Amino acid sequence: xxxxxxxxxxxxxxxxxxxxxxxxxxxxxxxxxxxxxxxxxxxxxxxxxxxxxxxxxxxxxxxxxxxxxxxxxxxxxxxxxxxxxxxxxxxxxxxxxxxxxxxxxxxxxxxxxxxxxxxxxxxxxxxxxxxxxxxxxxxxxxxxxxxxxxxxx
Amino acid sequence: xxxxxxxxxxxxxxxxxxxxxxxxxxxxxxxxxxxxxxxxxxxxxxxxxxxxxxxxxxxxxxxxxxxxxxxxxxxxxxxxxxxxxxxxxxxxxxxxxxxxxxxxxxxxxxxxxxxxxxxxxxxxxxxxxxxxxxxxxx
Numbered sequence: 001x002x003x004x005x006x007x008x009x010x011x012x013x014x015x016x017x018x019x020x021x022x023x024x025x026x027x028x029x030x031x032x033x034x035x036x037x038x039x040x041x042x043x044x045x046x047x048x049x050x051x052x053x054x055x056x057x058x059x060x061x062x063x064x065x066x067x068x069x070x071x072x073x074x075x076x077x078x079x080x081x082x083x084x085x086x087x088x089x090x091x092x093x094x095x096x097x098x099x100x101x102x103x104x105x106x107x108x109x110x111x112x113x114x115x116x117x118x119x120x121x122x123x124x125x126x127x128x129x130x131x132x133x134x135x136x137x138x139x140x141x142x143x144x145x146x147x148x149x150x151x152x153x
Numbered sequence: 154x155x156x157x158x159x160x161x162x163x164x165x166x167x168x169x170x171x172x173x174x175x176x177x178x179x180x181x182x183x184x185x186x187x188x189x190x191x192x193x194x195x196x197x198x199x200x201x202x203x204x205x206x207x208x209x210x211x212x213x214x215x216x217x218x219x220x221x222x223x224x225x226x227x228x229x230x231x232x233x234x235x236x237x238x239x240x241x242x243x244x245x246x247x248x249x250x251x252x253x254x255x256x257x258x259x260x261x262x263x264x265x266x267x268x269x270x271x272x273x274x275x276x277x278x279x280x281x282x283x284x285x286x287x288x289x290x291x
Binding site for chain 2: 020021044046047049055056058065084085086090093
């Protein structure tokens with residue numbers, strides 16, 4: 001364990017949320033408005049048994065979670081948020097039996113909304129398998145009549 | 154041919170390991186499919202509420218689109234996801250989630266699919282997805 005509270009919060013967020021733990025997420029790094037998480041390949045996470053490629057749904061969860069981590073980094077504390085929308089473009093499938101790394105950057109934050117971009121790759125960060133663009137509402141900044149924050153981690 | 158959609162759906166649901174990881178299944182009425190995601194503790198993204206992980210909801214919507222395509226695509230090869238846009242409307246509570254996919258356009262190479270997920274009432278969707286899928290050339 002480290003004395004850095006942000007790093008501790010990030011490590012906990014990356015691994016202790018039930019869905020993150022079930023997928024086996026590992027914290028790679030947390031930095032200035034950025035966060036990175038890795039998920040290892042596992043037989044039960046395969047999306048196509050013919051190719052043994054990890055399911056795109058796993059990449060979806062990874063990108064979404066990583067965006068939340070980037071907001072934690074930007075806020076300098078663990079901050080509950082709710083996803084408003086998430087767009088993912090899948091450039092290519094991951095390689096067979098390959099794990100996936102994602103990195104997200106919270107590039108703009110208003111009082112109530114965080115805007116985040118993310119990408120995921122298997123072997124080479126410059127050759128992504130997927131990119132994402134998302135908007136999050138910050139917990140505690142929910143306007144009246146808006147849906148209650150769903151808040152992931 | 155009459156049993157083919159049910160068989161293709163069953164093949165999709167049974168053979169994709171990640172579908173079993175989610176714990177998802179589906180019911181077919183003719184060619185209309187309802188996907189069902191029973192609540193399970195490992196799907197939680199927020200333990201305080203508790204609420205389903207946004208990524209789980211997105212993945213469930215996407216798998217619903219792929220499952221519906223497996224019902225209608227006769228050649229049995231898996232389509233590839235090109236892009237998805239997921240809108241989150243309400244918190245996903247710790248209960249069963251349902252989803253239905255609407256194949257807006259199925260062309261020779263690309264399918265445009267809209268999916269909606271709900272829990273207590275279909276008129277109160279918790280999330281929706283629009284996506285493009287690349288079809289295996291038959």
